[in-house]
Amino acid sequence: MSYISKPVAHHPQLPRNKLGLTRRDYEGSMSTLCAGCGHDSITAAIIEASFEMDLPAHRIAKVSGIGCSSKAPTYFMNRSHGFNSVHGRMPSVTTGAAIANRDLVYIGVSGDGDTASIGLGQFCHAVRRRLNMTYIVMNNGCYGLTKGQFSATNDKSSPSKKGEANPFDAIDLCQLAIQLGAGFVARSFSGDKNQLVPLIQAAISYNGFAFLDVISPCVTFNNHTTSTKSYEYVRAHNLASENHLDYVEPKEEITIDYAEGTTADIELHDGSRLILNKLDSQHDPRDADAALMAIRTNAAKGAVATGLLYIDPTQQDMHDILATDARPLNALPMTELCPGSKALEAINARLQ
């Protein structure tokens, strides 16, 4: 039995957000992933981000495909509806859900197998469609549930736990997302909560397709010393962090001091602001070519470029393209949707 609910009792003095909710109110059932799995840290970051943003949990829809990562939506936000669909097909299910109700926040959780192999086509087309969602890949370079086979994001230089070489080049999902026109592309590491939480907040605030590739070590099958998706390796090679992002909610005052010339200030549709504190890099994340270059040059050095890699704050989303009504389609009354018998008479007349 792998469904374990958590006890509901909690400390009376837990901090509460503007909705009067505690962090516990954003939790899900007990994780059944391996102890130390990076995915659980990402889950914790999603809970933290939503709590801080005062998101009403029931206005969130959690969607996923199949795999260890796709189980994760069970482990956060019990008050949200979730949909654990079929392998690699989360993007299409989310597309339909989003057309039906544009007012919900869609958080998709997928893995590197689910997105970079079986679901690569659906991923690409969700990007093309400018689907308004946050798409998180919990990327560990292997298939966990089927015991450690290579996935398509595993680096060529990175052998398996048993020492088998990986003969294939990796698919870099961030580069792919940028090339396909995703408006928000970031990479992070499950072990860097300070970087991850504001990135998730920014992704949720972003109106359009927000993609987050989070390297998330598989402690059981891909955390050996020769793996490039291990905690050790990513910590050691994440020095090339492109930037650190602070997420500032709409109407909130900016309270952090930044050194002159080290920040970029980007405003999103909902009025929230992203204060980017550039670290090593000089690349402007509004420049897609520069972002691609930064990923590639870092990768060539064996480093992992993390942070907000690319953003287009003005992009149209799917509903703009489809010109759908401002109200959710699932809330339209039948009186507006069914033309009735009078209109049918006119149609019959034309067909006579």
Add this chain to the structure above:
Amino acid sequence: MSGINDFVVKFATVNGSGSASANGIFAKTLFRMGIPVSPKNIFPSNIQGLPTWYEVRVSEAGYTARREGIDLMVAMNPQSYPQDVAEIVPGGWLLYDSTLPRIWPRSDITVLGIPIAEMCAKKWNDPRQRQLFKNMVYVGALTALLDIDLKVLEGAIGDQLKGKEKLVSANMEAVALGRDFASKTFQCPLPIHVRHATGAKGKILVSGNDAAGLGAIYAGATVCAWYPITPSTSLAEAYEKYAKRLRVAKDGRRLYGIVQAEDELAAIGIAIGGGWNGARSFTATSGPGISLMSEFLGLAYFAEVPVVLFNIQRGGPSTGMPTRTQQSDITICAYASHGDTKHVLLFPKDPTECFSMGAEAFDLAERLQTPVMVMSDLDIGMNDWMTDAFSWDDSKAHDRGKVLDAETLEKFAELKGKDWGRYQDIDGDGIPYRTLPGTHPTKGAFFTRGTSHDENARYTEDGVIHARVIDRIRRKHETAATIVPKPEIGIRDKGGKTGLIYFGATTPAVREALDLLERDGIHVNAMRIKAFPFTREVASFCAMHDRVFVVEQNRDAQMRALLMTEANVPGTKLIPALNYDGMPMTAAFVRGAVLKELKPAQVAAE
């Protein structure tokens, strides 16, 4: 059989030459003269250059099935001359473009040569006009040969060319050219010709795909996801056409969302996502698409998500005959996906039912929280059928099924005496109550999954719970068998022991065959199946008869197998009558199948 208002004309042309609209105008004109017509487009999987045909059966008696034996062949394509000439009945006519005169191998037909290309070359300078107007020249010749009402023809041309009025007079000039030549050259009209009639009065001429797209509009469907595949494409296009007309708000915003998906998997995924979120959602596809959508259909079955799928069946297996018709997806649709799955199917018989069942499918899908497939086919979907006008009862509310709003969720235990759980069978009909995302801040959230789950939607690997849940879903399908459309039963021989089962596009052929058989002295009771799971009338019809013909358009007698498995009808009494050459079924075929069994001596003599 042939005579006034009773004959078959066939046009043999080249794909992409503009003949389709001329042929359509021809059929529409006869229809508007009040004469029952049934046009059938027999086309290649090709855009330009290959042979294509258009048959029009004219039948004052109202028989609209395809009929073999061509009375008048309009042969405009030298590529297909040999087979076209062979199809003409003895005593029939051949109209051809005699710009290059030919000697024809048959002395039992009358050849009507018209130098069409030469006439067009003299009349028009523009090569495109020379080509296109050739079609209207032969239509013009037919107005004289068949005594067609010119005024009605002009009206039909005007409707076809709405907004391009200048072209109407140009087309009428081409018509006059052909008409004058025929009047002067041949003895007009031919013994087969038309006259005004009343059989088509009050009817409409429309394709099933057009009707089904409209049905989805009337059902209130707002999410349409599809991937182009013949012969279903025009259904999604029809939905869009009507949505643009009927579903745009005053500010120009659309009350619908259409996605041309990247493949069939995504198309059904989008429709399921929309259904999960409380919007009426559908997709349209054909055989290969069903194969691709199967995994998702299993998810929607097991997670109990409403979705409507229009399957416009074509010739299989594999890519098969994409432009020919069949009823060969019954087995795959009834049981699509791995594991124990079973789906609700509807079998419309014509475009009128594509409209009404197309709309009803959404009610059933939401009532039963499961996929519902509307089993149309290429013949119904893409051909124009003379059919009853659409009707809609404004007083009948759409059935949105058991969906809880915030208020009902609050009071659920009070109202029902039990706590809510997504998959709890509260009412004993196997149908649980569902909630939509975003409904209530603290109640009603659950995790939809394709993995095994308990009555509260929690993951389980407990075999007892798993069996309990899938047994409950089976009970839901037993409920389905009480609410899907009942079969239509026609008793011609009270107490008689010979029955015949049919469904879908074969309906006109079966009805005509039953009339023909009466003349042979054979009275057969018939039942038209409209839905699966079978309502109890289906089994009792079979029980009432000693032998039951099952007429279908596939090789493996798929409906017969379904009757044996699902209605426990002994196979020994079910006699298959199968046609699977991809052509719409004829009455002669059905009659022959019955006679072969009942009066083999007569068949041998014929």
